[in-house]
Amino acid sequence: MTKVLAINAGSSSLKFQLLAMPSEEVLTVGLVERIGLTDGVFKIEFKDEEVKKTLDIPNHTKAVELLMDALLENKIVESFDEIAGVGHRVVHGGEKFGSSVVVTPEVLADIEALSDLAPLHNPANMTGIKAFVEKLPNAISVAVFDTAFHQTMPATSYLYPIKHDLYKKHAIRKYGFHGTSHQFVSERAIALLGLPADKTRIITVHIGNGGSLTAVKGGKSIDTSMGFTPLAGIMMGTRSGDVDPAVVPYIMEKEGIDVNQAVDLLNKQSGLVGVSELSSDMRDITSGVEAGNVGAKLAFDLFIKRITDYIGSYLMTLGGADAIVFTAGIGENAGVVRKAILEKLAFLGVEINEEANNTRGQELLVSTADSKIKAFVIPTNEEIMIARDTFSFLTST
Secondary structure, X not given: OXXXXXXXXXXXXXXXXXXXXXXXXXXXEEEEEOOOEEEEEEEEEEOOEEEEEEEEEOOHHHHHHHHHXXXXXXXXXXXXXXXXXXXXXXXXXOOOOOOXXXXXXXXXXXXXXXXXXXXXXXXXXXXXXXXXXXXXXXXXXXXXXXXXXXHHOOHHHHOOOOOHHHHHXXXXXXXXXXXXXXHHHHHHHXXXXXXXXXXXXXXXXXXXXXXXXXXXXXXXXXXXOOOOOOOOOOOOOOOOOOOOOOHHHHHHHHHOOOXXXXXXXXXXXXXXXXXXXXXXOHHHHHHHHHOXXXXXXXXXXXXXXXXXXXXXXXXXXXXXXXXXXXEHHHHHXXXXXXXXXXXXXXXXXXXXXXXXXXOOOOOEEOEOOOOOOEEXXXXXXXXXXXXXXXXXXXXXX
């Protein structure tokens, strides 16, 4: 048994799992929230127990110390030497990284150079990496990039129709995100389909507070809805998704705001919450629809339309589809959302299994046996993908 830590460090949070590889048994799981605040929260679960503390967590270094101390105090490990590898989610790998890599000083420098593309996330990812390297100097550290899965997109998918010199000078292009999630659920869907992997055509629908769709052909991403940043694509909880770029200067002029405020408006005050004027949470939106709230109904309908527009586009890109896969918070739990999307595809021979679709948070087929395109719910597990990539380096050295 080889123990691997999977780390997902956000700007103010740190999620973790310790897994036994290659069995992928989860030994412990936890979360550090509100990093940088005096009322930070540390939570760890193991052997049907849970420890939760509220305390001052000034930075990611302190968060790592809390995690490592808890592993020893609760006898999850007897020694840090038991941990052979640490895999780190890194949001942006740019064009530099098309796959996971072992962390070296040169890799860290490259990740730092890409911070302009992910200013809230890459610096936090780097801080986490450095903190664990200090605590676990003998463990291998691996960077697993959110953008890597999408580096197989052809130029016709990732290039924007702007002056080409801007791409050459500044790497302005579509990168895509949620890559580890799209990869995990598409690989699982291939296994469930039982078809030769290189013959499969799958549309993965990752919808939570953030959301993106990916067209996966032969196991590889050939297009995805998020773009240069995670603001592009479908409508999300607080993000607008695709809008006419001329809207930005127009808003700035009419509202008397600067470009940062305009981008903030599109990132944090738009999407479900902006249209509904009610909430960014789909549970509140669906409750509002049931209660006859006009704003909630408009937001729900627009959300469904934006997703089905992308599905229609990817059906053309793929030349059809063997499966549509729903994942993430909304995709895994909101049967009403899945039903609304799949009903739009009835003309293609998609048929819903109503009973199965009413199930929450489980891997299952939600289409009927006669459906021309299969529809799956597959709970995502980015931490397992991180652990798998980390373990692969341990077994290859």
